[in-house]
Amino acid sequence: MTDWLGLAADDPFGISTLPYGVVLIDGQPQPAVRIGGSALLLRPAVQALLPEHADLFAGPNLDAFLAAGPDSWLDVRTAVTTWLIDETYRGQLEPLLRPLAGLPTVLPFSVADYVDFYASENHARNVGRIFRPDAESLLPNWKHLPVGYHGRAGTVVVSGTEVRRPLGQRQAGDGVEFGPSQRLDIEAEVGFVVGPGSSQGQPVPIADFDRHVFGVVLLNDWSARDIQAWEYVPLGPFLGKSFATSISAWITPLAALQTARVPAVPRDPAPLPYLDDTGDSWNLDLSIEVRLNGELISRPPFATMYWTAAQMMAHMTVNGASLRPGDLYGSGTVSGPEPDQLGSLLELSWGGSRPFALADGSQRSYLSDGDEIVMTATAPGPDGARIGISEVRGRIVPALDGPA
Template identity: 55%
Template sequence: MTSWVPGADASPYTPANLPYCVFSRQGEAPRAGVRIGDHVLDLAPALHDEVFAAPSLNGFLARGRAAWSDTRRRVQRLLSAQAGEAAANRAAVEPHLVPLAEVRLHQPIEVGDYVDFYCSLEHATNLGRMFRPDGEPLLPNWRHLPVGYHGRSGTVVVSGTPITRPRGQRVPAPGRPPVLGPSAKLDIEAELGFVVGTPTRLGEAAGDFADHVFGVTLVNDWSARDIQSWEYVPLGPFLGKSFATSISPWITPLEALGHARVAGRAQDPEPLSYLGRREPWGLDIAMRVELNGEPISAPPYRQMYWTPDQMLAHMTVNGASLRTGDLFASGTVSGAEPGQRGSLIEITWNGSEPIKLADGQIRTFLEDGDTVTITATAPGPGGTSIALGEVTGTILPSLPGPRGGSDRTSRVPSDRDGDRRRPADCG
């Protein structure tokens, strides 16, 4: 399908893509749009539908799968060069196209709940080898269910939001007492996020994946590894994860990913029946991580062990309800090769193998002023490629801590405390 919009057909944002956003221009209120080429189509006037005049996509997402499909077909028809009424559509729609350079992008959804999973076999294995070198890399439950935890929805932020280096308790060296201070092991996690549209009632499990999930967005789940490793026993991630999670301002509909769908990886042992794959929801999405503009990794999402339909099934099997705007993420995407690892803790093997950037700088973990950008592409129709909108963030110095913040706690764990000082497995 070609478009009359100038430049659209030569871009990865053709009518086969059409990711949604919330945007504004100077002096105007935020409202919903879709991207076509290097323009944003202002949907409320183009479709004569006030749900798109709202400052989030939640109202539209709540309408459900039939409405999502109908709207997509309508927008494609308006932007298509093939339609018999293309000239009339162009005359009606062109006044509502806004150059991308003129817009400010906002967080596209009001996030209800946020769940982060841990679904990459390679990532989980790498972390297990790193922290349990004499034991089995995977914990006993890992191949039986998609491991996850509930995150903090209030600190999900849109791409471009500066990330302040978090403070927390950390152990500066083995055998020393914990101190309160800025994280010295600030990390990234390249992930794929899934946005829920259709809710469920409390007590019922979710049905078909595509009936509930509207689309995908790129995620960087920033992680303070030193804070996380000290605090996570016995209840899991907390302050080391909750300070910020960045998402792209673009939500790519599942319908745009039809050519990216692949069978998921073989699973052994066979999961319980509720985790059975009714449809192929593996996704052939090629990710790219840049640090200060330099590529450092290319994580392949298609190698993920647990697929998003299985994540959704497990997340709701106990009757936990879904809400419109809920976000769940895949966990770090890592592949089998060293150049496919989606976190610095893996890329530098917990700091023991620093990377050297083109300008000569050395990195183990993130320094103040560093900018991380994650992009991704997926197969489109006819051998084309579609793009998922990038997610980026720049690290700011830690804010001053509370008075007395460097006070030490009264006791240091001893060797008798088992693995309390072991760095944490992470999503």
């Protein structure tokens, strides 16, 4: 398919991608779809050309669109694709295109609940080896269920938002001290955005994944490792995680990633029936890149994840917990088997014991104030094209003064 914008064939945000977001026009939020380096304003476009779905974009975000479900998602995607390849629509749509350069974006949906998983075997084993070097790296439950925790939805922020170094308690010898985190870290993850909800008490099976999950974002679950290490026993992560989670400004729909589905890794032992995806066991072949102040430091491959997004959804609801429109769940840190495929500084520096070198000769373990982390990703598209997954970017700013 060729669009009338004249985009290069290798543009990762071409006609096969079409992610959705929300931009600010004269200070007002407007739902939009990205095409190349431009944003197409959906509210006026849909009002004029697809009026039966005008209510989906009447609000300040994508909430109504996400909740509408797969039939509406397909209607809008099909229509937008047609508009952008058929010259007939050019005159109507060109005035509704805005250059992305300098165009502010906001969080594209209201985050209802946030859950973070721990689905990479490579990452889980590395963490086990770092913290439990004389014990089995995986805990007994790990290969029986997707381990996760319920996070804080209110501190999910859009890409580009500055992240303030958190304050908290940390262990100091035999005592405890309070102050800014000294071991501030990243976690390179993929986030899944839920559309239609489900009934409380009714588990959602793996087979219903495409009915409930709209699309993906890149996700950085910033982590204060020193605060986390002191607080997490016995209930798990809390303040060491809840201060900020950054996501892409643009949601890539699952419809753009059909050619990126690859067989999931083998699982042993076989999972329980509600997690058994035999016959439809797939993962997404996403190639992630992590940059620290512009320098590439890691290339985590999402296809190596042990638990799939569909299994995570099934496990998250098997106890009867309901899904809600706008739910967000993260994959957990994506790490591959190679040294240049690790998705956290914890792993790259082996808990701070082996600082890694940057191109300027400096060595790093954790984040310094002023550091900027940018994560990008691509996936295989149709006819050899690449599908772009919109970046997630965040810069660390100094901690505030602590309470007296």
